[in-house]
Amino acid sequence: MILIEEYQTHPSDLPIDHFKAHLHLGSGFAEDAVQDQVLEGYLRAAISAIEGRTGQALYLRDFQWSVSEWQSPGSQPLPLAPVRLIHEVNIVAPDGTATPYDVGEFQIVADSQTPVMRHVSGSLPTIPEGSNAVVRMYAGSAEEWRDVPPDLAQAVLLMAAHYYEYRSDLSLSRGCTPFGVTALIERYRTIRISMRGSA
Structure with a gap:
């Protein structure tokens, strides 16, 4: 991560x-x-x-988070709090090719210490071997x-x-x-x- x-x-x-x-x-x-x-x-x-x-x-600012596998297929704890907004979700292949996903497909389950990202209607996107999920988010208290x-x-x-x-x-x-x-x-x-x- x-x-x-x-x-x-x-x-x-x-x-x-x-x-x-x-x-x-x-x-x-x-x-x-x-x-x-x-x-x-x-x-x-x-x-x-x-x-x-x-x-x-x-302070409120943008972060980019990269992870090689989800903790579970349906939800993923986010690495910091509070997360206000998810800007982008991409699956990035080893050659750098990015496959974007509609951010409307994801929701944030708010929590003061461990917010969670979930897919609205199913599982999170599959991360192929050697690839990474790259999530851009807006997070911070003030x-x-x-x-x-x-x-x-x-x-x-x-x-x-x-x-x-x-x-x-x-x-x-x-x-x-x-x-x-x-x-x-x-x-x-x-x-x-x-x-x-x-x-």
């Missing part, structure tokens, strides 16, 4: 000012632009970490930071602050999750996702 984030959240939509306030950083200095770029990197890393640990897409679930928003700020404060500590190179973050995300930790790049 491969899940690709098709585009990144625009920098203007990231909570840079909230993060500065969380860190008690000043503003209005000549180097603010450079500092903002650094803080943006920590925020993106924290968002990715929280999404990966919870299976929750925080268009703006203020609409991100409060517990996940706080977890992001705590994780980003942890990365910022220990940025020079090589002993943390393998990564760790602060206890406060673990407590905030515990109720979401039913599924996992892996976002392997953006196109």
